[in-house]
Each structure stands twice: as C-alpha cells, then as structure tokens.
Amino acid sequence: MLNELKTISYFHWLDWAVFFAVLSATVAAAVYGIRRLNKKQAAKPAGALDYLLMGRQLTLPLFVATLVATWYGGIFGVNEITFNYGIYNFVTQGAFWYISYLIFAFFITDKIARFKSVTLPDLTGQMFGPKSAKVAAVFTFFYITPVAYVLSLGMFLHMVFGIGVLPGMVLGTLFTGLYSAWGGFRSVVFSDLVQFFVMCSAVLLVVLFSVGTFGGLSFLKANLPASHFTLTGGNSWLNTLIWGFIALSTLIDPSFYQRCFAAKSPAVVKKGILISTFIWFCFDLCTTAGSLYARAVLPQAEPGQAYFFYAIQLLPVGLKGFFVAGILSIILSTLNSFLFIASNTLSFDLLRFRVKNIVLSNRVAIFLVGALAIFMAHIFHGSFKEIWLVLGSYFSACLLVPILMGYLYPGRISDRLFVASSLTSAATMTAWRFIPKHEVLEALDPFYIGILTGLIILLIFRQRGGTPIARITYR
Template sequence: MTNPVRFAPLDYALIAIYFAFLVVIGVFTARRKVTGESSEDFMLAGRSLTLPAFVASLVATWYGGILGVGQFAYESGVATWTVFGLPYYLFAVIYAFFLAGKVRGVARLTIPDTLQSAHSRPVALLGSLFLFCLVTPAPYTLMLGTMLHDMFGWPLLLALILGTILSVAFVVTGGFNTDVRTNIFQFLLMFTSFAMILGFAVVKHGGVGAMFAQLPPTLRQPSGGLAWPLIVVWYFIAMWTLVDPGFHQRCSAASSPRTARNGILISVLCWALFDFMTITTGLYARVLLPHLSNTVEAYPALSQLILPAGAKGYFWVGMLATVMSTVISYTLIAAITVGRDIVWRFAPQRTGESDVFWTRIGVVVSSALAILAAYKLPTVVGLWYTIGTAFIPGLLLPLLTAYSPRVRVAPPYTFVAMLLGVALPIVWMVLGYKAGGMDEDHYPWRIEPIYLGLGASTLVWAAGRIAGGRVKSAAPAAV
C-alpha cells in the first residue's frame, strides 16, 4: 500500500478471533451427511430460509465490493448513492413485487433450470455460460487477497490462495447452509464496524453537516461531476438485480413466497442504512485525507488516521467480512453453475446426488479460476461496468419471459437474442478500448454498449413474436 496501515497485537488478535469463528461456524454446519444428500438440501438449505436469515444473507452477499465503494465515494461523493444506491433499490423493489413470488413458487433449483423449462436446453447452456461470467468471484477474491497482503505482508499469490481457502473450505461440505450461517455472522460485523468508524469520525472531526460543508462543491452534487448519460447507463446496469443468481437462490430457498418478497424489501432498507454509513465514511476520508495517491485506500487510510488499537482491528474485520461474504456466496453459485448447470446437465446419467458431487468439484474449479484471474483484473468499479454491460442484455429478456408464458417466443429466437445481446456489447467495448478508452467518447457514434445489446435482444424477440406468435412451453427442465 502507498499508505501502509500499522496493526497492534490487539488488532491481530481480533482478526484471528474472526477467522476462528468462521472455522467454528464451518465445522458446525459441515456436520452433514455427505452421501445421499439432496440437491435442495445442499443448494437451497431445504427451502427453509427464515426471514432474518434471508435478509442477512442477501444483504451481506450483495455488498462485496467495499473498497470500490470507498474509492467511488472518495472520487465522486454523493454520486455514489446516485449510481450504486438508488438504482439498485429500485430494481430490488421491482424484483420483490413481480419476481420473488414466481421464483419461489416453481420447483426450480437454478436459473438455467428455469431457462430450460421455459425455452430449451441450448438456451439453458448458453445462459449457464453467461451466468458463470456474471457471478465470477474473481474481483472479490482479488480484493480479499490484497487486504490480507496489506495486513500480514504475505506475497499476493499466497494471500489469494489462503483467503480463498478460508472463505470457501467448508462450503464444499456444508453447501448453502454454511453460506447462510457465515453470512449472518458477517452481516453483524459489517454494520457494527462501519457504525464504529463513523462514530470515531464524528467525535474526532465534527458532525456530518460540518464535514459535508468542507467537501468540494462538485462532490456535494447528485452527479458528483459525472456526466448524466453515464449515470443513466449505471441505471441500466442495475438491472443486474433482475438476473442475479444470488437473488434467485435466496428466493428459491425462502420458506415461502411472502418471506422472499418481504425479505427483499427489508434488505433494501438495510442497504440504504449501510450505504449511508459507507458513503459518509468515504466522504470523511476525502475531507481528512484530500491527497491520497491511490484512492482505493480511502477506508484503510482513514482507519490508520483515526482509529486506536483494537478499534482498527475490528474495522478491518468488518471489511474482511463484507468481502468474504460475497466470495463465499459467489463461489458457491459459480460452482453450482459449473457443476450442475453445465457438467451434470449434460452427463449421461443424472441423479440428485451426482449434481451435488459435481457442485463440490465446481467449488474447487471456480476458486482456482478466480485466483488465476485475480492477477489481471482492473478496478472493481470498472469490472462492475464491464461485466454488467456485457452480460445483462443477453440474460434479461430470456429470464423475464421465462416467467411470462404469454410473451415468450420460439427457442431459436431466444437463443439468437441472448447471443447478440452479449456479443455486440463485447465487440463495442473492444472497439472503444482500441480507440482509446471504454467510455462514451471512444465508442462508435458515442453509443453505450449496453444499449446496443438491449436493442438487439429486443429486436430479435420482436421478430420472434411477429414470426411465430406466443409459445406456451418448451423442453422440461433437468431436475
């Protein structure tokens, strides 16, 4: 780090206690029968998720890019809420009222199961490949490895490997049940650690109003100096919520459709509160440390400036928990995508036990790929933009129409719509990159790639409607 953080023995002790608690939770939840375990048990915790567990798990999983949030708050101020808060609340509420009940009401384990049941097997396979890219834990693995490198001085590769093992080791045996139990613990650490550092900032350096008045005028504006067309693009990227496998998994695992709907609505309130704490903390970093050379260090540098021994360690535990909750959940989802939705779906003989076996293998494969990819990743914010822009257009219409039989089209049209919806944005971003940058100024005709993908997907779907009318059903899902 450019601005190294120094830890006292008490800080390291708290960090060690955190990891010890994770091991205890992992061992406790891993005491399950390995052979004969059903897919619903391993992947959805028997569809028995209570409201508190649903909220804690969803909130913790959906907030893994904590250092990226701090960086964006430091650089763009209030626009962090405009870009990463409000649009996601909006689409989460839409999901709660229009999709949560439908997801819980059908006996589908995964999104590709839904795609196969509604459309076709090729659509399910293509969707599996896109979903794997969408939920890759690589950016969060990189963030976790970097934090461990900064804390303990380990070589980055060793930090990546150890961080991944500590995160996902017990998911191999405990599955989604382990994921949820660790998420509950990490949820509590997230909120209490940021409440603590915000309290220290207010006591030592004045209230939020006084801090806000010291910000550069641009950072006090809703746009934060960002061009409004770029902000609008982030609203389209926020449609990620509608196709996110984490939302689907938790709604499928909820004890009832009502639990799924209410759980999402309560989660929105929790995200709003956590956004207030994280963004305000980032703004304090901007005021108190206005000349950071590497803005991704906003939270670590602020912790070094204002927190005493013990408090600093607890804050870092909270940041670790925020990142690791997403590493755990996304690794499990990526493993399910590889093991069940790709390998098992095309295996000659399929049983409930075999897809659990291949999912366990998928945890290892997904973790290894994430570690390898972590070496070459750009900023987390840039990855959110790139991945969302590339894969949301290809997944959105096929998934939404899967729950609305009256607006489906023939499977070949759906397949082409998916393919073009992803291929065109990727080509457009490559052209922009070669022209000097992945932004509106360098894209052909200044058209954002996500618009191109959504437009192409919609046009193919419209052509399918005109050519073939309504399609009621397709191939049955692999269950």
Template sequence: MTLGTGDWIVIAVYVGIVAAITIWHTAKTTTTSEFLLAGRRLTLPIFVATLVSTWYGGIFGISEFTEYYGLGAWLVQGIFWYIIYAVFALFIAEKIRSMPFYTIPDILENNYGKKAAFVGGIFTYIMVNPAPYLLSLGILIAYFSPLTLVESIIISTCLCIIYTYLAGFRGVVYTDLFQFMWMFLAFIVLFYLAYNEWGGIEFLQKNLPETHLQITGGMSTGVILVWAGLACWVFVDPNFYQRCAAAKNPKTAKHGILTCIAFWLVFDIVAIGSAMYGFAALSAGELSIPPGNNKYMYLALADHLMSSPLKGLFVAGIVSTIMSTADSFLFVAAVNISRDYYWRYLNREASDEKVVVATRIAILITAVFSAALAIALPKVTQLWYALGNIGLSALLISMLRTFYGKKHGGHAALASMFAGAAVACLWLLFGLIHMKNGFPVYPLGVEPLYPGLLLSYLAYEISGRLSHESNSKK
C-alpha cells in the same frame, strides 16, 4: 495501519467463529437440496442477512467512487438499485420461490429448452466469477502481511474454499449471517467516530467540492443513465434467484428483499458517509494517505480514529464485507457447473451424493480458475465490468419474458442471447480501440449495455414472430 495484540485477538476470534459455524453446519448437509439450497428453509432473518452481505464485496470501489462523485455514489450505487430491488421483490421473487427449480438455466430450460439453458449457463457463469473479490481479499491480506499479492490471493482463495466446500450453501448463508452483523457493526462505529471527530455537514461543505454534496455528484446525464441501466443486473443475478428459491416460502422471498432495501440503505449511508468524511479530512490536512492509495481510505480513516482493539474489529468487518460476497459468488459459480452442466447434460439421474460431489469438485475448479484470473489480471474488475455488460445484454430480455409479456420459443431466446452479447462485445471492442485519456470512447457516446439490450430485444421479437409464422404455415 499497524495492528496491536488486541487487534489480532479480535481477528482470531472472528476467524474462529467462522470455522465453528462451518463445522456445525457441515454435519447437517446431506442431500442435494440441503447442499444447494439449505433445504429451502431460509427464514426471514437468514434470508435478509445473506442477501444483504452478498452485495458489498467491492467495498474499496465504494470509496473510490465517493472520491470522484461524493453523494453521487449514493444515487448510482444505491437509489437506482433500491428501485430495481423493489420491482424484483414485488413482481418476481414469489414466482421464483413457487418454481421447483434451482438455477437460472433451470428456468431457461423449462421455458426455452436445453439449448437456451446451455448458452444461458455460460453467461451466468461469466457474471458470477468471484475473481474480483478474491483479488480484493488478497490485496487486504497483502496490506497487513509481508506476503506477496500472489501468495495473498492463494490464501484468500483457500479461506473461501474451506467452508463452501464442506458445508455448501448452508455454510455460506450462516457465515453470511455472522459476517452481516460484523460488517454493520464495523462501519456504524467508523461513521460514528468520524461524525464525533469532525461534526456534521459544515465540515463536509467546507472541505469537499460543491458537486460532492449534490445528488448527481457532478455526473453527466449519460453517465447516470448508464449506471441506472446496470442496476438491472439484479434481474439476472444468480444470487438473487438462488436465495429466493431457498426461502421458506414465497412471502419470505418477497418480504425479505423489501426488508433488505432498508439495510442496504443504512449501510450505504454509513459507508459512503464515512468515505466522504475521510476525503474531507484529507482535503483539510487532518488525514494523510500516500499518493495513489486513496482506495484504502477506509483503512486510513480507521487508523486515524480507532485504537486497539477497535482496529481489529474494523479490519474483520472489511474481511466480512468481502468474504461474504466472494463465498457466495464461488458457490453459485460452482453450482452453475454441477447442476447446469454435469446434472443437466451428463447425468440426469445422478444421485444426491453424486451432485454434491460434483459441486465440490466444481468449487475447486472455479476457485483455481478465479485465483489464476485474479493473479493474471490484477485489474480484473475492469474485465468483470465488461463481461457483466455482455452477460446482462444476453440474458435480461429472455429472463424477463419468462415472467411477463409474450413469451416466444427457444429460437427467439437463443437469437436474443447471441445478438445482445455480440453487439455488446463489438461496442466494447470499439471503445478499447478508441481510448482517450485512459478511457474507452464508445460509438455515439453510448455505453455497451444499451445497444446490447436493444438488439437483444429486437432479435427476440423478430425471431419469435418469424418462427410463429413458419409454424402457422406448416
């Protein structure tokens, strides 16, 4: 894709508006509550915009998934998640907002003690490392510039640092509002132009494999169940907890997530639909992409369908999609260090100023670590997937029990975390040792998440009951 003067002007306007939003909200950030939760005053529109935009940082992954499974991408990346979103909204969101807490380890400490909070904080940090998104943004910068990937990752990291460091969570959510509007505009325009160019379903039926137009996308039941399980990520995602805690009131948290589902549905339709048009056009010979570069389908499609300055609008839309996730993960990971370790274990009486300073230092530390990880492991998304399985296996049971069911003590939570993480690690290691055709082969053909969750649940129950019996004898 080549960009003209008009495109670069549009991109410059985008950058300028983001900078202006940052400067404006920096002056309003003074207390810990303001810096970490925007004063717990997020209204419904702001809540919806920041949560929706935070969830699409892996936009290139959507096009890759669509290439292999077509409409199946909507099932495993959309429909299953909508169900979990709705469960979270109806049964958990209001409870989070009613609690006087900031983070997941806050909740763990209140229910299980400091040791559980310490261990849980480690897994939380693992799950929100922004390295995959800094890498994605770096790849995009390198695509349009003579810079190397390493230089591009450094630039992408600096961009994310600027407004998270200066304006905190307030800067994140208000830039997310702007990026939310821009990313939707960009992809709606792309989908419309693709539909206008090639027509409706007939073009897709003619040029895509038959399975691509089936809701399962040709995936096996086992693969579908794996992705269905991964949707439970929502229950332990710190971004959901932080935004619910920052909502104006419990109803805003609940209704906000339910409203988000409608926007996620729309964006999935235009994003997956555009990718399907792109791959159909590629099959029909009306679009060309160098071999091995199908992850750039959106850019190739935009280059084919758009002229200046629409190309600039779309590129800024891609940047918005990635940046709104990268900044959120960077900030939540930094809060994990400052709130969950500095404040909890080193200085419980820290003033607002000291907590804000600690968070800003943590932003820099996390950014440097994440950039280094992205540079060292350019396939870091595989690492992110593996660590996500470990984190989910460790945290899910203990976190859900803080809201529903019979809750046991700290020993049960620790046993559950260690057992779930250990089994998931061993399962992953087995798969890596027994690779076949470039893919891991797991015992019994079962992905790590399910044995991890099973052992985590058993450890929670057994340890809890043993502890209860021991206390009864005393």
C-alpha cells in the same frame, strides 16, 4: 493521518484478540453448517437439493442475513468510487439498486415461485428450453465468477499482513473454498449470519467516530470538491444510467435467485427483500459517508485503500480489530456465495448430464472457479469499476430483456429465439468496442447497443401465441 501504513504496527494485542475472535466465530458457524449437513446425511442421504439449497428450508432471519451479507464483497470498489466521485456512489451503487429490489419483491417473487428451480439457468431452461439454459449458464458463470472479491481479499491480506496481493488472493480463496465446499450452502448461510452482524456494526462505528472527531456535513463540504455532492460526480448521464440498467440485473441475479429458491415460502422472500432493502439503505449511507471522510482527511491516499487506512487511524484500541474483522466479513460473505454459485453453474447447469455425483463435482468446481477468478483479476489489472462494468453489462444486456419478457409473455419466446437474442447482443457489444466510430458515438456505451439489439430481435420475432415450457422439478 498517514496516506498509507502497516496495519500490524497499529494493532494492539486487544485488536488481535478481537479480530481472531470474530474469525473463529465465522469458522465455528461454517463448521456448524458442516455438522448439520453430516447429521442430515446420517439420518438420510442428502441429495443435490439439500447440498445446493439447504433443502429449501431457509427461514426469514437467515434469508435476510445471508442476502444482505452477500451484497457487499466489493467494499474497496465502493470506497474507490466514493473517493473519486462522491455521492455518485450512493446513486449508482445504492438508489438504482433499491428500485430493483422493490420490483423483484412485488413483481418477480410470485412468478418464480411457480417453478421449483435450483439455479437461474435451470429456471431459464424451464421457461424457454434446454439451449437457453446452456446460454444462460455461460453468461451466469462469467458474471458470478468472483473476480472483484478475490481481488478484494488479496488487497485486504496485503494491507493487514503485508502479504503480496497475488499470494493473498490464493491463500484467501483456498480458505474460503474449503469451508464452502465441505458444508455446502449451509456453511455459507451460517457463516454469513456471523458476518452480517460484524460488517454492519463495523461501518456504523466509522461514521460515529468520524462525526465525533471531525464534525458533520460542514466539515465534508469544506474539504471535498463540489462535484462530490452532485448526482453524477462529473460523469455523463449516459454513463451514470448504465449503472441503473446494471442494477436491474438484480431481477436476474444468480445469488438473489439462489436465496429465493432456498426460502421456505414466497412470503419469506417478499418480507426478506423488503427488510434487506432497508438494511442496505443504512449500510450504503455508512459506507458512502465513511469514504467521504476518508477522502477529506486523506486526499492523497490510494482511492481503493483510503477508507481502510483512515478507519485504522481513527478508531480506538479494540475497535480497530473489530473494524478489520468487519471488512474481512464483508469480503468473505460475498466471496463464499459467489464461489458456491459459480461452481453450481458449472457442475449443475453445464455438466449435470456428464457427471453422476453433482455434490462431488461442485466441490471440485469451487477450486477451479477460484483459480479462474484469480487469473481474471490480473486481466482487468485490478480495476473494480472495469470488472463490474464489463462483466455486469454483458450479463445484463444479454439476459435481462429475454427473461423479463418471458415473465410478461409466457411461452412467446422460443428456445431458439432466446439463444439468438442473447448471442447477437453479445456479438454486437463486442463489435461496438472495436469498430471505428464517429466521436459523437464514442460516448455510447456498448451496453446500450447490446440491449437494444436483443430487444429489437425479441419484439420482431416473438410468437403471437404459445404455451410455457413444461416445468421440470429436480430433487
């Protein structure tokens, strides 16, 4: 097999037919969402709640499909980690996260159900106060800006059509932004439904054909480094555990909360998360196994692209096109959600009292967010691991502890204390990155400094009593 290839040269007309059929189905689903929104507006003018959260009418099947589909946009990043470190990917991008999902389902779902919130910063404001909402909105905005997913889409279009990565990012983001902006959350959800089935089927096909062609575990052990079968993959335990804390960011993840706020009931949320966790487990097994085969067969390939090129050469005619459509579905399903949520954060949480038409400002914000994501992808030099670690660690270290303590001790974290804790955590993390340190301390990631700083501040200054902030409902 070749380490790099032109995908077009491997495509039969049948592959193109399958690929464009799946793409057409995605567009049709998004258009259906637009028509549903327009029909509802014709009967009764739809407000911000209907545009942003589908009127809180998300059913269990749609909840599961959109939640699962949203979670895997960084497929090339996952492939890169597996290629370099083996099953370390399943630990850091899988096992840690399953624990967080279960915690959310059993301990967080009922707590957030008491608040009729629209976004995570909105919930934060109801729990702590207006200044906390603004601080949470800033951290949320940069965390949810889809840098890795815009980059993934650019890489995808480059590998399939030979388009440059930068033009690919621009064209792909424009396409995604158009249908997300026009149909709102409905378009996101219905397109996710199509993408969910395609992406799950695509990664399963790669595993089945890999085992049938090369054999099972014995083949992998004979052709991969021994470190690829260790839990840390050669990384330190401190660096491995950082991913565990980042996984806990699920407990405050904006896309998770958006789906929960949109669901018809807390029961839908709890059942949906449990079903989704099982699907995620199966999906992670497939992507990790497929990437291990790619490393074994194409050891000299580019880590982030090896899985893609491996599958193109492995699968028969027709299924190549389906696989490529599956990879596109994985990327688009996350990109559209993150674009939409980041624009919600900008228009609803940061500019709500400065603009009259939240729906219109949200539509404009989607394209501003897309432009920012493209710019930030250049700043990080295209490193998925660096993008996730930096943005994820700041978001988690600065917001995770105060929000969780707000659940555990309602009313004891004041608006001012929340702000002080979050900003001080961010400041100490940034300082730790640049100050000279003893070589023993070099291994201590800034994330640990930030989360410890915030925890100490909250424990020392939290109120002994107190009452929860008055809840506000936005319609």
